Amino acid sequence: MISNRFSRRIACAAAFATALPMLAMAGDHAQPRMQDALEALQAARDKLAAAAPDKAGHRVVALKLVDQALAQVRLGIQAGSTR
Numbered sequence: 001m002i003s004n005r006f007s008r009r010i011a012c013a014a015a016f017a018t019a020l021p022m023l024a025m026a027g028d029h030a031q032p033r034m035q036d037a038l039e040a041l042q043a044a045r046d047k048l049a050a051a052a053p054d055k056a057g058h059r060v061v062a063l064k065l066v067d068q069a070l071a072q073v074r075l076g077i078q079a080g081s082t083r
Contacts, residue, residue, distance in 0.1 A: 031080050038073045041066055 045066045051059055 031077055034073055034077050034080065038070065038077070041070050041073060045070065 045063065048059060048063050048066060053059060
């Protein structure tokens with residue numbers, strides 16, 4: 001059985017990945033918050049990758065969602081730098 005804490009983390013990662021395109025449009029040209037988000041997501045990915053793999057497949061799903069979020073943040077940074 002999955003802990004509520006782990007389930008909440010997966011839900012938060014999914015919500016964050018979904019909201020990133022909107023956040024990217026609202027940023028300024030320097031984009032320090034987007035850079036901070038990129039670093040935080042990378043740190044979260046590193047911790048997920050180092051976690052024990054016996055999570056009924058949820059760790060793998062969380063890794064994929066974080067990878068999607070990282071890609072969206074990078075695209076948002078690129079889009080913001082072309083303004």
